[in-house]
Structure formats: C-alpha cells, structure tokens
Amino acid sequence: MSASVPVELLARPAWIKARAPGGPNYDRLTGLMRTLGLHTVCEEAHCPNLGDCWDRGTATFMILGDVCTRACGFCAVQTGLPGAPPDPEEPRRVADAVRQMGLRHAVITSVNRDDQRDGGAGSFAACIREIRALVPGCAVEVLIPDFKGKWDALDVVIAARPDILNHNTETVPRLYRQVRPGARFERSLELLKRSKDAGLLTKSGIMVGLGEEWDEVLACIQAIRDSGTDILTVGQYLRPSAEHLPLRRYYTREEFEQIREFGLGLGFGHVESGPLVRSSYHADAQVPR
16 A cells, blocks of 8 residues: 655645634634643644634643654654743643633643653643533543553543543554654553553544555554554644655545444444544544444
C-alpha cells in the first residue's frame, strides 16, 4: 500500500475539504481562549477541523503549555524545553471555559512534559476534578501522553475517573522511529490495557498515509483491540509543513470504510474512520450508546 511517489506530485483529493475558520463562534472562542490564557490543540497542531468545530462552539484544550518536550515527525506543536512549570491555576481556567462554552463533553489533551516527574498527570486529574465541580454532568475525555511508562503517573489520571481515557498509538510499529521518536508501540498498548483493566472506557487513534502497508494497518488495529480498547479513530495524515514527514499517499473513502468495517468486526464499540477524522473530532458522538 505504501508508495514512493514524490510528495510534490500528490494532489489533494477533491473529497478532502476543510471549512475555513471564521464567523461569530470562532471569534467568540478565540477571545475566550486569549482572555483565560488557554491553549487549544486545534490551533497549535493546525487541525484541519478547526473551522468546523469552533463554528459548533467546541474546542480541544491543550494543557501544560504550548511547548512539547518531544519532536514527533507529524506534529506541528512547537518542540523544545518548556520554560515554566505547570500552572496550578490552569485546571480552574479550563473548567471556567467549559462552563462558558456550555459544553456537555469536554476534551483535554496536552503537550508531552517529560521534564516533569509525573509527566503532567496531576494537571490532568485536576482538570477532571475542576470540571466535575463547576459543570456537573459534563463528560470529560482526556487524551494523554504515555508518561514514559511511569505507571504511577497513569494511576493518578485513572484515579480521577475520566469518562473516556484516550491515548493515540498514531502509527504502525515499523514507523515509530520516524513518526514517534521517544515513544514505544508496546508501551502505548500497555497504557491502554492498564486503563481498560481499571474499568475505564478507552480510546485510541492512528493516522494513515505515512508509508505503512495495508496489512500493517490491519495488524495495528488488531493489536489496539487486543489491548481492550473500546473506541478507534483513523484519519488521513496531512503534512503540516515541508519540515514534517512526507505524505506518502492518500487513502480513498472506500478504504476508510473498509477500515471501519474491519474495526467493527473486531468488536470496537465505535470506529470513526475518514480523511479528516481526528481524535477529538465529534468526540461526543464517538461514545458507544
């Protein structure tokens, strides 16, 4: 399935269309995030769905700053050494934003903070508690890093009992060195398994188009399901800039549908598969009912 077609010859298919940001809700959320001093992965990662999600009044909060200690080959978030420790007031501001936005399903993610002993797990737990206190009834989904396999850090998040615990495996094992340096496929599977064994609803996602083979995609999805994961998201990799990993191929809508059917056949409670699918895109609709 992977191809060696030069990147500059790959024309974006007509069916991959993203809504341009703008409108009253976009302006409102932009002002709210700036006023409260919050970051969103929508902005920092150049998400193609920003225009759609913000027009609907939703956004994915990115805590622990806007500088990531890892340099994943696909990600547009700034990398380096964070200049400040986690802000203890940030969880309260996140909860305030959730309240003002009227969210019933809030999604919290973060940069990697390998400079912190707990990898920022305490901030995730604090966000869950603050949202529950300020906005009772709002579901809280967390998209967490791997905490470098520090399971006591994971236990801190588990103890806060998020409604969904998401951790993306991102790609097939063979491509980890290029796509996710510093991460390990088996470590991510272990995180998902531990979270599921603790009784949480779990979720993971991958990108396609980075040079993986079709059989590798299916084997990766099988491994994620074998870890007990409940929800799967599969989306098309879109190169953020010329400095990031090249895009090897676009998957067709038919192929995304084949992936969805394969995942459902393995027993996932929900599979979201499509060109613009991202972990938190329409996240409230991904919960098995």
